[in-house]
Structures are given as structure tokens and as C-alpha cells.
Amino acid sequence: MLTIDPASLGALAVQLAKVDAAQLAVSDAIDTLEAAANAATANPDKEPARLACVQALRAASGEYNDELIDLAEDVRVALYGEAEDGDEE
Numbered sequence: 001m002l003t004i005d006p007a008s009l010g011a012l013a014v015q016l017a018k019v020d021a022a023q024l025a026v027s028d029a030i031d032t033l034e035a036a037a038n039a040a041t042a043n044p045d046k047e048p049a050r051l052a053c054v055q056a057l058r059a060a061s062g063e064y065n066d067e068l069i070d071l072a073e074d075v076r077v078a079l080y081g082e083a084e085d086g087d088e089e
Contacts, residue, residue, distance in 0.1 A: 008078035015071040022064035029057040 004012075033053040040046040077083075 004078050008074075012071075012074050012078050015067070015074045019064070019067045019071050022060065022067045025060040026057070026064050029053065029060045033057050 033050070033056075036046060036050040036053045040050045
């Protein structure tokens with residue numbers, strides 16, 4: 001039977017919350033980008049706003065990917081323990 005240290009489980013819960021928050025930021029950025037794109041179509045002066053939304057989306061997407069990597073590492077540690085020297089790649 002697999003057992004996970006309660007502290008590791010708590011750390012995993014924190015990482016899951018970070019991943020959820022990052023995904024929400026990506027979703028919000030996509031919604032904002034779509035609205036800005038629609039406005040830019042009707043009014044070419046809105047292009048700077050659309051570009052700002054694209055930048056926000058890229059930043060949120062990068063943060064989401066970073067949080068997923070951290071989550072995967074935390075899950076690995078929770079399941080298998082810390083890597084010993086020479087085991088990390």
C-alpha cells in the first residue's frame with residue numbers, strides 16, 4: 001500500500017492550488033485576448049490593447065507550465081522520496 005507523508009501531501013495541495021490559479025490566469029487572458037481581438041477588428045486603434053493581451057497570455061502560459069513542472073516534481077518526491085546524488089538527470 002502506498003503511503004504519503006502528510007507534509008508531502010500538504011506541499012502537493014499547495015502546488016495543485018498554484019496550478020489551478022495559473023490555469024485560471026491563462027483562461028482569463030484568453031478571454032481578454034478574444035475580446036481585444038474583436039475590438040481590434042472593429043477599430044484598428046485597439047491593436048496596442050490586443051498586443052498587451054497577447055503578452056499577458058504568454059506570461060500566464062509560461063507561469064502555468066512552470067507550475068506544472070513543479071507539481072510533477074512534488075508528486076515524484078511525495079511518491080518516491082528525494083533523489084539521491086547521481087539519480088537526478
